[in-house]
Amino acid sequence: MNKTKKKTEKIIFESEKDVPLVPMSLGSMLYNKTGAWRNIRPVIDTSNCLQCGICWKFCPDVAILIENEFPVVDYVYCKGCGICAEECPSKCIAMVEEEK
Amino acid sequence: MKKEKTMKLSLPTEELMSSGHLACQGCAATLAMRYVLKALGQKTALCIPACCWSVIDGPFPHSSLDVPIFHCAFETAASSASGLKAGLEMVGDTETTVVAWAGDGGTFDIGIQALSGAAERNDDIIYVCYDNEAYMNTGIQRSSATPYGAWTTTTPVKHFKNRPKKDIDAIMAAHRIPYQATANTSYPEDLFRKMKKAKGIKGTRFFHIYAPCPTGWKCRPEDSIKLGRMVVQNCMFPLYEVENGEKYTINIKPREKKPVADYIRLQGRFRHLTDADIAYIQQEVDRNWERLLKRAEC
Amino acid sequence: MKKVIMGNHALSWGATLARAQVIAAYPITPQTQVVELLSEMCASKKLDAKFIKVESEHSAMAACIAASLAGARTFTATSAQGLTLMHELLHWASGGRMPVVMGNINRAMAPGWSIWTDQNDSLSQRDTGWMQFYCASNQEVLDTVIQAFKVSEALMIPSMVILDAFALSHTYEVVEIPDQDKVDAYLPPFNPPVRLTPSDPHAFGGLTGPEHYFELRYKLQIDMEKAPALIEESGREYERMFGRYLGEVEDYRCDDAELIFVSSGTAGYTGRVAVDALRQEGVRAGNLRIKVFRPFPFERVRRIAAGAKKIAVVDRNISYGHHGIFYQEVKSALYGKDHGVPVFGYITGLGGRDVTPDTFKEIARHALTKDEPDEEIVWIGVKK
Numbered sequence: 001m002n003k004t005k006k007k008t009e010k011i012i013f014e015s016e017k018d019v020p021l022v023p024m025s026l027g028s029m030l031y032n033k034t035g036a037w038r039n040i041r042p043v044i045d046t047s048n049c050l051q052c053g054i055c056w057k058f059c060p061d062v063a064i065l066i067e068n069e070f071p072v073v074d075y076v077y078c079k080g081c082g083i084c085a086e087e088c089p090s091k092c093i094a095m096v097e098e099e100k
Numbered sequence: 101m102k103k104e105k106t107m108k109l110s111l112p113t114e115e116l117m118s119s120g121h122l123a124c125q126g127c128a129a130t131l132a133m134r135y136v137l138k139a140l141g142q143k144t145a146l147c148i149p150a151c152c153w154s155v156i157d158g159p160f161p162h163s164s165l166d167v168p169i170f171h172c173a174f175e176t177a178a179s180s181a182s183g184l185k186a187g188l189e190m191v192g193d194t195e196t197t198v199v200a201w202a203g204d205g206g207t208f209d210i211g212i213q214a215l216s217g218a219a220e221r222n223d224d225i226i227y228v229c230y231d232n233e234a235y236m237n238t239g240i241q242r243s244s245a246t247p248y249g250a251w252t253t254t255t256p257v258k259h260f261k262n263r264p265k266k267d268i269d270a271i272m273a274a275h276r277i278p279y280q281a282t283a284n285t286s287y288p289e290d291l292f293r294k295m296k297k298a299k300g301i302k303g304t305r306f307f308h309i310y311a312p313c314p315t316g317w318k319c320r321p322e323d324s325i326k327l328g329r330m331v332v333q334n335c336m337f338p339l340y341e342v343e344n345g346e347k348y349t350i351n352i353k354p355r356e357k358k359p360v361a362d363y364i365r366l367q368g369r370f371r372h373l374t375d376a377d378i379a380y381i382q383q384e385v386d387r388n389w390e391r392l393l394k395r396a397e398c
Numbered sequence: 399m400k401k402v403i404m405g406n407h408a409l410s411w412g413a414t415l416a417r418a419q420v421i422a423a424y425p426i427t428p429q430t431q432v433v434e435l436l437s438e439m440c441a442s443k444k445l446d447a448k449f450i451k452v453e454s455e456h457s458a459m460a461a462c463i464a465a466s467l468a469g470a471r472t473f474t475a476t477s478a479q480g481l482t483l484m485h486e487l488l489h490w491a492s493g494g495r496m497p498v499v500m501g502n503i504n505r506a507m508a509p510g511w512s513i514w515t516d517q518n519d520s521l522s523q524r525d526t527g528w529m530q531f532y533c534a535s536n537q538e539v540l541d542t543v544i545q546a547f548k549v550s551e552a553l554m555i556p557s558m559v560i561l562d563a564f565a566l567s568h569t570y571e572v573v574e575i576p577d578q579d580k581v582d583a584y585l586p587p588f589n590p591p592v593r594l595t596p597s598d599p600h601a602f603g604g605l606t607g608p609e610h611y612f613e614l615r616y617k618l619q620i621d622m623e624k625a626p627a628l629i630e631e632s633g634r635e636y637e638r639m640f641g642r643y644l645g646e647v648e649d650y651r652c653d654d655a656e657l658i659f660v661s662s663g664t665a666g667y668t669g670r671v672a673v674d675a676l677r678q679e680g681v682r683a684g685n686l687r688i689k690v691f692r693p694f695p696f697e698r699v700r701r702i703a704a705g706a707k708k709i710a711v712v713d714r715n716i717s718y719g720h721h722g723i724f725y726q727e728v729k730s731a732l733y734g735k736d737h738g739v740p741v742f743g744y745i746t747g748l749g750g751r752d753v754t755p756d757t758f759k760e761i762a763r764h765a766l767t768k769d770e771p772d773e774e775i776v777w778i779g780v781k782k
Contacts, residue, residue, distance in 0.1 A: 081314075082125075
C-alpha cells in the first residue's frame with residue numbers, strides 16, 4: 001500500500017550539476033529502514049484476530065499492511081512503538097523483545 | 101477452518117504518507133497527517149513551517165509524502181498558504197486544496213498574526229494545527245498551548261507552567277470563519293468526516309488536532325491513542341465544530357465525565373503535581389466544559 | 399502614451415504592464431501610493447491579479463514567495479521598517495529561487511521615526527541574494543521593473559527596484575508609458591523550470607545537511623554572476639524596442655575626468671549638475687552613477703575608474719563601525735588593480751538631509767586638495 005512513484009534509494013549528488021536548481025525533494029523516504037530503531041517487535045496471532053483493522057488504522061509508520069484480509073507487520077519499518085498491541089481489542093498482538 | 105471475512109476498514113486504504121519518516125515512536129502528529137491526507141486526497145498542497153513535521157517529512161532531497169510541500173518560515177504558515185492558494189489560482193489550478201500545517205508553537209504564538217490575518221480575510225485555505233502542547237521540535241520548550249501544570253524545559257518543575265492553555269478555538273471563532281473543528285487522532289473517523297466536510301467549504305477553515313507526544317509528555321509511546329481517548333472522555337479537549345463563529349456542535353458528550361487525575365497520572369510531565377494542583381486542574385476543566393456547553397446551547 | 403506621474407505610480411505602472419499576477423502588500427509611508435494605484439488597477443480589471451491585503455510586510459513577502467513557487471508572477475513594495483521586517487524572508491526568496499520583484503522606497507531607519515530618504519534600509523539587505531537596482535528617474539523606475547522581471551525570471555533570483563523617498567517617490571515627472579503589446583513581446587509570461595503542483599509533488603526547502611547546502615548556495619552565486627551579461631542584453635533589447643537603454647551604470651563625462659564622483663539614486667543625477675558646474679570652473683569632473691549594485695558591476699567600475707586621478711564616492715548611508723557602503727565596495731573592486739586610483743569616501747544626506755550640487759562641490763574641494771584619502775570618515779553636511 002505504500003504507493004509512491006518516486007525513487008526509493010538514498011540520493012547522493014556527485015556534482016553541483018546534479019543538484020536541482022530549486023531546493024526540492026527527488027526521492028521518497030523508503031530508503032530509511034526505521035525497523036532498525038526498535039528493541040521490541042509486535043507479533044500478531046491471527047488465530048484470534050477480529051480483522052477489525054484497528055492496528056492498521058493506528059500505526060503512525062504505516063507499518064501494518066493488509067494482506068489477504070489480515071494485518072501483517074512490515075518489520076522493515078516498524079519502530080516498535082506498541083500502539084497496535086495496546087489498542088488491539090482481542091489482545092492478539094504481543095510485544096516481544098528483539099533478539100540481538 | 102476459521103471463516104475469513106473481508107476486512108471492513110473505516111478509512112480509505114490509499115496512503116499518501118509512506119513509512120521511513122523520522123517521527124518518534126508513537127507520534128500522533130504523523131497519524132494526524134495520515135488521516136488528513138486520506139480525507140483530502142492527492143490534490144493537496146501543504147505549507148509546513150518550522151515544527152516537528154519539518155523534520156518528520158525527511159531530509160533534502162527526500163520526502164515521505166506524495167503531495168507537494170512548501171517548507172516555509174516559522175511565522176508564515178497562514179500567509180504562505182494564502183499566497184500559495186492565490187498563486188495556484190492565477191496559474192489556472194482552482195482545485196488543489198491548500199493546507200497550512202503547523203504545530204502549536206507556529207499557531208498559538210509566532211504564527212498567530214498571520215493566522216489572524218488570513219482568517220480575517222477569509223482566505224481559501226485549511227489551517228491545521230497539530231497540538232502536542234509545547235515546542236517539541238526544538239526540545240520540549242513551553243508554548244502558550246502547554247497546559248497548566250506541565251513541565252517543559254523552560255518551565256522546570258519548580259516553576260511549572262502556571263498559565264492556562266490559550267483558547268485558540270475561541271480566538272478563531274471570534275474571526276467568524278465559515279468552519280472550524282477540534283479533532284483527535286484517537287478518533288480518526290471523526291477527523292476524517294470533518295476534514296471531508298471542510299474540503300467542500302470555501303474560505304478559512306481551522307482544525308485544532310490534539311496530538312500526543314510521548315517524547316515530550318514523558319509517557320509510554322503505546323499510550324498515544326489511549327491518552328487521546330481520555331482527553332475527550334474527561335472533557336479536557338472536547339470534540340466540537342463551530343460554524344461562522346456562532347453555531348457550536350459538540351460531537352461527543354461523555355455520559356460520565358472521567359476524572360482528569362487518571363489522564364494526568366499517565367504522563368511524566370505532570371509527575372510533580374500535588375493533589376491540590378490536580379484538583380485545580382479538574383475545576384478549570386469543569387468550568388471550561390460548562391462554558392462550552394452554554395455556547396452550544398445558544 | 400506620456401503621463402505626468404510620481405515615482406510610486408511608476409512602480410505601479412511597471413508592475414501592471416509586467417502583468418504581475420499576485421500582489422501582497424502592506425502600507426507604509428512613503429510607499430502607499432504604489433499599492434493604492436495597484437488596487438485600483440486590480441479593481442478596474444486593468445490588471446488581472448490577486449491582491450492580498452496582508453497584515454504585515456513579513457506576511458507580504460511570505461505570500462509572494464509562495465505564490466511565486468506556484469508559478470505566478472509576483473510583486474510587492476515596501477520601505478525601511480517594512481523591508482527590514484521582511485529580512486528573514488528576503489533570504490528565503492533568494493535561497494528558494496523565487497523571482498519576486500519588489501519596489502523599495504529608500505527611507506531612513508528608525509529610531510527616531512523618519513520618512514525621508516537614505517539608503518541604509520536597502521543596503522543592509524545587500525547580502526540577502528537579491529539583485530538591487532537604484533533608480534534616479536520615474537521613467538527609469540517604470541522601465542526597470544519590467545527589465546527586472548525579465549532578468550529575475552531568467553535566473554530565478556529575486557530583485558528589488560529602489561527609489562528615494564519623496565525625492566523620487568513623490569516627485570512628478572513625465573513618463574512614457576509603453577504599450578502593453580510591446581511589453582508583452584519583451585516580457586513573455588512567467589514559465590519557471592519547476593513549480594509547486596500536486597501533479598509532480600516535491601517537498602521544497604526541507605532539512606538540508608552539510609552534504610547538500612553548499613552546492614545549493616554555490617549555484618545561486620554562479621547564477622548571480624550571469625546577471626551582468628543578462629542585464630546588458632535585456633537593457634539593449636529594451637533600447638531597441640522602447641528607445642531607452644537600461645544598463646548597470648551611467649557614465650557621465652567620465653572619459654577624460656580626473657575626479658570621478660561615484661553616486662546612486664537621485665544624488666546620481668545631482669552629481670551630473672555638479673559635474674557641469676565644476677567643468678565650467680575648470681575641474682575635469684565626471685559622475686559614475688551606479689544603478690545595479692547587486693550584482694556589483696566590477697568590470698564597468700574598474701574600466702571607468704581606470705582613467706581618473708581620484709574617485710570620490712558619495713554615500714547616502716553608513717555601515718556603522720566601518721564606512722559608507724558604496725565606498726567600501728568601490729574601493730575593494732579597485733584594490734590591487736594596476737591603476738591604483740585613490741578612492742575617497744564621503745557620507746552625506748542621512749535621514750533625508752538634502753544632497754545638492756553644492757554638496758558635490760564641497761566633496762570635490764576636499765578631494766582635490768588631498769593626495770591620499772584620510773583614515774577617518776569625511777562627513778559632509780553634518781553639524782559638528
